[in-house]
Amino acid sequence: MPRPIQARIALSALEHNLQAARRATGARIMAVIKAAAYGHGLLPAAEALGAADGFALLDLRDAARLREAGFRQTLLLLEGFFTPDDLPLAAEHDLACVIHHAQQLAMLDSCPRRGALQVWLKVNTGMNRLGFAPRDVPAAMEKLRSHAAVRDITLMTHFSHADEAAGVAAQTEVFDALAAPYRAARSLANSAALLRYPATHADWVRPGIMLYGASPFAEIPAQQIGLRPTMTLHSRIISAREIAAGESIGYGGTFCAQAPMRIGVVACGYADGYPRHAPSGTPVLVEGRRTRTLGRVSMDMLCVDLSALPDADVGSRATLWGEGLPVEEVARAAGTISYELLSAVSGRVPLVYRES
Numbered sequence: 319m320p321r322p323i324q325a326r327i328a329l330s331a332l333e334h335n336l337q338a339a340r341r342a343t344g345a346r347i348m349a350v351i352k353a354a355a356y357g358h359g360l361l362p363a364a365e366a367l368g369a370a371d372g373f374a375l376l377d378l379r380d381a382a383r384l385r386e387a388g389f390r391q392t393l394l395l396l397e398g399f400f401t402p403d404d405l406p407l408a409a410e411h412d413l414a415c416v417i418h419h420a421q422q423l424a425m426l427d428s429c430p431r432r433g434a435l436q437v438w439l440k441v442n443t444g445m446n447r448l449g450f451a452p453r454d455v456p457a458a459m460e461k462l463r464s465h466a467a468v469r470d471i472t473l474m475t476h477f478s479h480a481d482e483a484a485g486v487a488a489q490t491e492v493f494d495a496l497a498a499p500y501r502a503a504r505s506l507a508n509s510a511a512l513l514r515y516p517a518t519h520a521d522w523v524r525p526g527i528m529l530y531g532a533s534p535f536a537e538i539p540a541q542q543i544g545l546r547p548t549m550t551l552h553s554r555i556i557s558a559r560e561i562a563a564g565e566s567i568g569y570g571g572t573f574c575a576q577a578p579m580r581i582g583v584v585a586c587g588y589a590d591g592y593p594r595h596a597p598s599g600t601p602v603l604v605e606g607r608r609t610r611t612l613g614r615v616s617m618d619m620l621c622v623d624l625s626a627l628p629d630a631d632v633g634s635r636a637t638l639w640g641e642g643l644p645v646e647e648v649a650r651a652a653g654t655i656s657y658e659l660l661s662a663v664s665g666r667v668p669l670v671y672r673e674s
């Protein structure tokens with residue numbers, strides 16, 4: 319028997335969440351599938367999201383794999399190309415490339431064919447990560463518009479606060495003013511802006527996290543926005559024991575029993591992608607019933623409280639997150655976000671695909 323941990327991927331939930339995005343916008347949908355589709359597995363997730371108008375990712379070879387697998391949608395490299403050598407491959411597979419920096423503009427001369435490249439020019443409107451400063455955009459546009467390799471240009475930006483009260487107004491204003499002189503298509507919205515700010519939808523929206531069934535908003539559960547969980551991290555209890563009052567659990571003895579307790583050991587640890595910094599009390603389901611972690615998460619195991627679950631024993635099912643336990647809730651308890659938990663599920667965890 320293999321170790322009992324699995325990440326179960328509900329393909330129909332991916333489709334469902336894409337439809338939820340579709341209902342929220344008239345714009346074209348660029349499904350973001352970076353980080354192996356937020357841990358769901360690149361090709362199976364892309365197939366389930368096959369009704370999207372485009373796919374955004376980071377790795378040229380991954381994009382080439384999608385093309386070779388028959389995907390005909392726009393495939394966008396979110397960080398563009400890294401060296402001049404990337405350009406012939408990007409052209410060969412008809413990949414759209416973000417250009418966010420002057421050095422990438424200079425590399426365009428390595429493009430082998432006229433009109434081979436779709437470019438998404440990224441503008442820094444306040445995120446201060448990637449993108450041209452507003453004052454440099456007119457010159458970059460000029461260069462792109464006159465470059466033989468460039469077939470068409472989309473203008474894009476990325477929001478820093480779309481999920482918070484500060485919102486998107488200041489960045490949208492800067493972007494709209496810059497884009498006004500051009501007839502280029504526009505793209506601004508991530509999941510949070512797609513759901514909350516219709517005025518930002520423009521020509522292309524770029525949802526990621528909502529497709530994977532998690533809410534981009536701290537205060538609104540995914541279920542309330544009509545999203546379904548797509549990944550359930552599942553394992554089993556592999557040991558159970560009674561401990562006496564005063565005994566501690568695991569490395570460092572960070573949890574000490576106040577009274578006699580029954581505890582179980584789940585085959586899931588930080589080397590599987592479960593966050594090591596999740597404190598005692600992080601929610602977990604055993605046979606569908608809610609309980610809590612106890613003590614430090616170790617590399618391959620974590621401990622849970624079975625005191626109120628007398629029927630639970632070796633072999634009982636444990637759900638670390640997913641159906642019945644929103645990933646956001648576990649993330650919050652561990653001081654992180656759903657994005658990190660989903661994308662950090664490690665290579666040793668088998669992904670098991672289900673139609674329903």
Ligand SMILES: *Cc1c(COP(=O)(O)O)cnc(C)c1O
Binds near residue numbers: 509
């Ligand atoms: C990751 C990413 C997105 C998707 O963001 P979500 O919050 O997951 O919807 C959109 N645009 C860019 C540029 C990104 O890097």
